[in-house]
Amino acid sequence: MPTEVRRLHRWSAPFIAAGTIRVLMLPIIGAVLASGGVLLSRLDLLSVLFVVPACVYAFITQRVYTYRFTEHELVVRDGLLTRNVRHVSYERIHNVALVRNPIHRMLGVATARVETAAGGKPEALLRVISLEAAEELRRYTLGEERTAASTDSAETTGEATPTLQIPDRELVRLGLISNRGFLVVATFLGAASQGQWWDQDWFTEQDWSGIFAGVQARAPGWVGWLFDSQTVVSKVFLGLAVLLLLLVVIRVLSMAWYLVRYRGFTLHQQGEDLRADYGLWPAVSSVIPAHRIQLVTISASLLHRWFRRASIDVETAGSTDSDSGLGAASGTASTRQWLAPIIEIERAHELVRKVLPEVALDGLEWKPIEARAARRIVNRIAIAVTPITLGIAALFTLAPIPVSGWQALWLPPVVLTTAWLAARQWVRRTGYSLSECAIYFRSGWIGRQVTAVRFVNMQTVSMNQSPFDHRKRMASVAVDTAGAGSTGHRIHIPFLDVAVAEGILSRLYEETRRTEFRW
């Protein structure tokens, strides 16, 4: 039964305008910088160039953008001069992401992104609709059985225990583990170095020695000694203290960042899908279609392991990064998203199994890669080390320093011994496993990652040989999946014996041959 034509919310225009201006931000900043800041004083010009067109566009869009639900598809009409009608079959839609920042919440609206497996841009971007309309959209697009499931869960949401809930202290821990703070600092410094808005004169005009003197006068004696004495020890102490302070600041920023972005992270089972709600700003509510997960990775850095934690991320076909409308618009968004930014190692396997029942990460029989791979890794490093050593030797000899060029010869043995030890550890902990319905690959020594891909999600399988591989009778095996990002851990098993690689290849082909790929 086709519904009537639906329009965007009456508060849409400002959101559309804001979105457009956000996209235009880069050109605006570019124009302001190019004009040497003169444009900043010509706000009238700026607004005529950017703001007015954005607003006109927003008003027109709000008027002409309509959508309606037919029996099988969502029909979106858009455009004033160039009219566009798009039919999106419900079957192909696999995510309806709602993005809400505080302003959205104040007005009780949401930006809805309708995503299909096609990837890149969302099939439809409804900016903005009311919450009831969003609920209706989800009900229609996510299909009959999923509708029933989601209404069911909607009724029982209060009682239903979420699949995963991340308390604040875990997010604090995550902040401690991760290096997000560096990013915050870098962003700040980048912004500071660009604009005139922070007054450098103020900074240089301050009486810094006076401030230091004041601090010294009030501080206990040993602090004074630190600043006064010119010994090496005090300088080292001072340096360490500054470093420590910096680290603490960065970690605190990390924690703050995670608390803002992932506050109240909850994962609900919703029919066959998962729904992740998180974040203070922006508040994100995103559906992760469990059957469209192509790949799952569990990662644990050294710090993660110290805290006995890991993180889980998944790649879903075609879905774009759910929390940034901008990324989706530019079509470069990653398809990776957190299933759990932080989770106890013991519970990680359990969660993966709950989401993908065929994927059982515990009790796997891991097969190693070739032990002689370590030698090849060291060889590679040796090739890199030779010119570096020669360079340093030349530098030491030529530079007016009392160090002989021969000192550089310490470098190769030290680097190569370390490399040898590290490579052996890496090779020992890198391996693969094949189960009834999935392939697993793990790698890494200090930071470890395990990736699993179900056979139904494999696309093509390939075996690759570099000239070196060829000489050593080795090969690597790679599995291609839909929606694979350019970064991130994936199934790429290096340093296999050719015969073993061929065996894996034919087994994997056999598996893809007899299974259908489902979107």
Place this chain on the structure above:
Amino acid sequence: MGDREQKAGDFDQAEARTAAAGPRAVPSLVDGEHHPVDRRTVKVARIIGFSVVLLISIVPLILFTIGWAVGAVPGPVYLSVLGIWLLLLASSLLIAYRWPAARHRHLRYLVEEDGLCIRRGVFWRTVIWIPITRVQHTDVSQGPVQRRLGLGTLTVHTAGTAGASISLAGLEQGIASRLSHHLRPARATDAN
């Protein structure tokens, strides 16, 4: 859109020709053999390679000759440049001549009942398996030189990322069409 229709037209013609030849006249594609692509593809690649090399190298030669004629480039400099240019041209032409043959030698395809295997690569070697169950759609295209020689390029599209589209160039057009038909997902092969 028109382009696509054009291609479809070519394709249908090729299809009609293979049909006219009769089903018994055409040996099955699935024969368990690793086939090389048509040898004439080496010729195509050489023609293209030579044209590119000549086009790129002719521009600096003309510039230097003009410079010499005008008197901006002294005679000895011009002569040495000419020597280097000839050397570079000769080596580029040699590569443009040898490389297609080497590539052809290392390119093999195997057709299975339910998939296609391609091995290729002179230095960096790859064996890739494409099961029909993962084929989204297929293209058969022909460049101008290919058209004169009756060759075509088959492109297989999957939902993957690195292997989203896999091309096999230099097939005889008839084989390319048949292979494209063979590889299309179940409901398309029903028509066969």
